[in-house]
Amino acid sequence: xxxxxxxxxxxxxxxxxxxxxxxxxxxxxxxxxxxxxxxxxxxxxxxxxxxxxxxxxxxxxxxxxxxxxxxxxxxxxxxxxxxxxxxxxxxxxxxxxxxxxxxxxxxxxxx
Amino acid sequence: xxxxxxxxxxxxxxxxxxxxxxxxxxxxxxxxxxxxxxxxxxxxxxxxxxxxxxxxxxxxxxxxxxxxxxxxxxxxxxxxxxxxxxxxxxxxxxxxxxxxxxxxxxxxxxxx
Numbered sequence: 001x002x003x004x005x006x007x008x009x010x011x012x013x014x015x016x017x018x019x020x021x022x023x024x025x026x027x028x029x030x031x032x033x034x035x036x037x038x039x040x041x042x043x044x045x046x047x048x049x050x051x052x053x054x055x056x057x058x059x060x061x062x063x064x065x066x067x068x069x070x071x072x073x074x075x076x077x078x079x080x081x082x083x084x085x086x087x088x089x090x091x092x093x094x095x096x097x098x099x100x101x102x103x104x105x106x107x108x109x110x111x
Numbered sequence: 112x113x114x115x116x117x118x119x120x121x122x123x124x125x126x127x128x129x130x131x132x133x134x135x136x137x138x139x140x141x142x143x144x145x146x147x148x149x150x151x152x153x154x155x156x157x158x159x160x161x162x163x164x165x166x167x168x169x170x171x172x173x174x175x176x177x178x179x180x181x182x183x184x185x186x187x188x189x190x191x192x193x194x195x196x197x198x199x200x201x202x203x204x205x206x207x208x209x210x211x212x213x214x215x216x217x218x219x220x221x222x223x
Contacts, residue, residue, distance in 0.1 A: 010150070016174060032209035032210075042216065042217075043115075043201060043214035043216045043217055044154075044201070044203075044212075045184035045214075046183075046211050046212075049211060051209060057175070077205070090153060090154065094208060094209045095160055095208070095209075097140070097142075097167070097208060098144075098156055098159055098169065099144060099156070099196075099205070099212050100156065101146075101154040101155075102153055103151060103155045111216040
């Protein structure tokens with residue numbers, strides 16, 4: 001079975017500081033990996049995805065993520081956080097016909 | 112440019128009542144999913160479909176049924192609602208395995 005672990009429930013970052021959100025996955029083959037963002041009261045929006053090839057992927061809103069097979073990780077990064085980035089972030093893995101999500105990390109941005 | 116549309120957006124049910132949530136997508140996607148989102152639990156898969164006429168159980172299927180009679184629609188039914196089914200329900204669709212899933216805006220269901 002596939003699974004996703006997001007170790008951090010909440011993270012607080014100062015505006016302008018860098019951000020890294022952790023994601024570890026479990027899947028028996030090469031995974032399809034995603035990061036989604038959810039603003040309060042909204043649905044989920046795709047930030048970026050990894051299918052194959054270059055292990056560093058670029059997404060929208062200045063986000064990037066790095067796939068590390070040896071660590072089974074797909075961490076999300078942003079060099080400089082903006083107040084509008086405050087939201088909940090979900091990592092997901094696609095395989096065996098389903099899309100499985102982690103429990104999410106809530107990002108708080110302090111002035 | 113509708114994408115994925117969920118109906119209704121809000122609903123309050125009494126314990127034991129039944130209801131159907133409708134999900135419609137206009138992107139000709141094969142795969143459709145129903146998730147529930149609860150605080151601290153992320154999104155948990157209830158049922159999914161890999162094509163018209165097919166359905167399969169996800170992680171938390173008990174108390175729910177689904178149907179996919181038309182490719183563009185995926186219905187989620189609660190036959191006898193329970194307070195434990197109070198949640199926000201999201202529908203999603205995608206072209207296939209490993210492709211981007213597009214989400215609806217969610218249905219907030221309260222069972223009293």
